[in-house]
Amino acid sequence: MNKVNLGLPIGTPLDRFINKKQEEFPYATGELSQLLRDIGLAGKIINQEVNKSGLLDITGEYGNKNVQGEEQQKLDVIANIRFTRSLRNGGQVCAIISEEDEEIIHLNPHCRYVVAMDPLDGSSNIDVNVSIGTIFSIYRRVSPVGGPVQEEDVLQKGTNQVAAGYILYGSSTMMVYTTGHGVHGFTLEPSLGEFMLSKADMKYPEGGNIYSINEGSWHSFDEGTKQYVNDCKEKGLTARYIGSLVADYHRNMLKGGIYIYPATKKAPNGKLRLLYECNALAFIAEQAGGAATDGRQRVLEIEPTAFHQRSPFYIGSKEMVEHAMGFTKSSVLE
Ligand code: AHM
Numbered sequence: 346m347n348k349v350n351l352g353l354p355i356g357t358p359l360d361r362f363i364n365k366k367q368e369e370f371p372y373a374t375g376e377l378s379q380l381l382r383d384i385g386l387a388g389k390i391i392n393q394e395v396n397k398s399g400l401l402d403i404t405g406e407y408g409n410k411n412v413q414g415e416e417q418q419k420l421d422v423i424a425n426i427r428f429t430r431s432l433r434n435g436g437q438v439c440a441i442i443s444e445e446d447e448e449i450i451h452l453n454p455h456c457r458y459v460v461a462m463d464p465l466d467g468s469s470n471i472d473v474n475v476s477i478g479t480i481f482s483i484y485r486r487v488s489p490v491g492g493p494v495q496e497e498d499v500l501q502k503g504t505n506q507v508a509a510g511y512i513l514y515g516s517s518t519m520m521v522y523t524t525g526h527g528v529h530g531f532t533l534e535p536s537l538g539e540f541m542l543s544k545a546d547m548k549y550p551e552g553g554n555i556y557s558i559n560e561g562s563w564h565s566f567d568e569g570t571k572q573y574v575n576d577c578k579e580k581g582l583t584a585r586y587i588g589s590l591v592a593d594y595h596r597n598m599l600k601g602g603i604y605i606y607p608a609t610k611k612a613p614n615g616k617l618r619l620l621y622e623c624n625a626l627a628f629i630a631e632q633a634g635g636a637a638t639d640g641r642q643r644v645l646e647i648e649p650t651a652f653h654q655r656s657p658f659y660i661g662s663k664e665m666v667e668h669a670m671g672f673t674k675s676s677v678l679e
């Protein structure tokens with residue numbers, strides 16, 4: 346049963362909220378709570394860096410390509426270092442899989458939690474003052490605590506997530522997370538340096554009239570996706586696409602809409618990464634009453650086979666995602 350504690354008022358600091366939530370579970374050890382606090386801290390540190398971009402020499406390309414062959418931005422690299430350091434110092438995590446590192450980052454083998462993360466998503470928007478985000482997913486390891494972390498600890502289905510969330514560096518900075526008991530949002534109060542509860546138990550509104558997809562790739566979409574997008578146009582829906590997944594997702598969750606990154610001829614498995622982009626948002630979407638599929642099946646049930654595996658992604662208001670599936674379910678790339 347979902348135990349959503351709505352008794353805590355708007356303005357409750359994140360730390361206090363996490364502590365109170367933990368009290369609802371008598372067998373909780375406090376490790377997950379500590380890990381969520383460490384992530385909040387990492388978010389505040391990255392927020393500081395993001396806010397200084399333009400003043401310090403931290404914008405632009407780093408001069409290296411990541412495992413996906415994409416040009417790393419300096420802030421991608423900085424965020425990866427800050428996040429990893431915060432989780433190492435926090436002492437609750439045995440391993441991290443990050444968009445910026447090819448292999449598993451091994452931390453303390455005596456810890457129970459594995460984190461999958463995209464430390465700074467929306468790279469193309471970093472240098473132009475447009476919203477960007479951090480995405481994280483938390484799993485309990487399946488191999489025995491104390492031993493070396495195994496591939497199977499990282500390659501878990503999204504349904505195994507114990508928590509997931511994102512930090513949105515937007516017009517204000519927000520941390521949104523779920524532990525499977527509702528979705529809660531916290532806004533960073535800059536003068537206090539605290540995340541404060543601003544939206545408790547977030548839910549998609551009924552229906553929705555926004556669709557978000559990069560239509561510049563139209564000619565390489567599959568027929569089903571083209572038909573669905575045409576259907577959106579015929580219905581006079583509103584097109585909104587920032588090109589930062591977290592920001593596009595967040596807006597659509599608040600206002601009602603669908604975000605799509607389909608398989609394309611250039612990227613036959615889509616562009617977004619299952620472990621540290623799709624699964625986290627899919628977990629949040631379902632907790633908020635929405636849905637997420639790869640066009641054929643529920644994202645959370647995809648069995649991962651590689652750390653940096655990609656997946657087509659259709660996420661948003663439940664009715665819209667289900668309607669889109671009607672077009673995409675048996676559609677193939679020409
Ligand atoms: P990144 O992880 O390299 O930043 O790429 C992911 C981003 C998403 O935030 C965004 O939705 C998508 O890529 C935009 O891609 P495109 O420019 O192809 O529309």
Ligand code: MG
Pocket residue numbers: 444463465466467622
């Ligand atoms: Mg990314």
